[in-house]
Amino acid sequence: MDAISAINHRKSIRAFNEKVPSDEDLLEIVKAAQKSPSWINSQPSRIVIAKGDKLNQIRKEHKNLNENPDIHTKSDIKFTPIKDWDIESQNNMSNKRKSDLEMFGNEFDNMKQIQANNLFDAPAVAYITLPSNYTEWSLYDAGAMGEALMIAAQDKGIDSMPAFEFIKYPDRLREHLNVQNRAFLLGIGLGFRDEGNPINKIEGNRMNLSDVVTIIK
Template sequence: MNFKEVFQNEHVTRRFTNRRVPEKAIAEIIEKAQQSPSLLNSQPWRAYVIMGDALEGFKKAAAENMDNKVKPNEDFAAMLSLDWDTFPSSNMAMMGASQSFFFRNKLHLFTEANKTTFNAPAIIFLTIPKKSPAWSVFDLGIFAQSIMLLAINRGLGIMPAHSMVSYPDLVRKYARIPEDESVGMAIAIGYIDKNAEVNDPVFIPKRVPFNKIYKITK
């Protein structure tokens, strides 16, 4: 694809097919994403991919936690404060109001997809060292965006989801992540299930008017 096509095709996938993604393809995507810039070339990120038996074990354990209403304890919890500024709070409120309409009052479809980890054939967990400045979180976001755009360019679907890092102890267990690394985010990757109702239609939330986020001073 050309860059415009890749960029315009960036949207989340709520259910993947059972088709396996070649390990080599995932490795190539992550290797190319290493070109992402970082503060002082610190490259604080690491990527841990789980698939096969490890993924099935993780999915089962995570679903059990959800069923038992185990409280999430994200490694980035201190950064997930609910004390949002008014500007992002209003944007999130608009998103919440539009979801019911988009899903035609079938939010249970998304809930079920989330519980089954979107039927993903592979998940990429991204970490930074626990001993990191806040700037490393910004670097990790750049790395993640590179991974997602590169995946889309290969015809794959992506789903970056907060729910997949809700239980970092499980992530560490199944992805074999050391204790001195913070589990920052996760990206499910696979082939889009075009027959799944939860994927239809593609939902791209409205963006804030440009003049509200763009200012120029001369």
């Protein structure tokens, strides 16, 4: 698959089937993602991948934490409510909500919550971490690595799901995954899409090209 096709084929998958990507494929994907650029080649990101029993323990606990009304998210990067974003981003988020509701009706929030509680049934999750005292430049580097990882996965026919949902409870992840002094930026679910689950019909529409880019000569 060429790069443009892999980029265009990637979409967020919110329900995976039971097929598990091999360790060999996962390592190859991370090796490709390591080619992403970073500030003076500082290479600040690390990837820890959970699969099998370990991921199922995390998944079970995640559901319990999500369903406990006394527990609140304490992500390493602060959660920002929609009202505090710039107005154009707010409009895009509101358009997404409208199109999700048009497609699924009132069942949508329930469908989405079930998948979120079960970590989208992802058979593997790659967590991207940075040192606890990371600089803001490293956030750029980690994001670039995440996209490269998802595109490399797509090239192998492996679907992906980048999500805040995976890193809502980072203190628990540090314990489960034996990670110290590092911040959990994002989790990326990896596996194969469940073709039968309608939630995978969600399409992320994009703004008009002319509203995003300007060429000035």
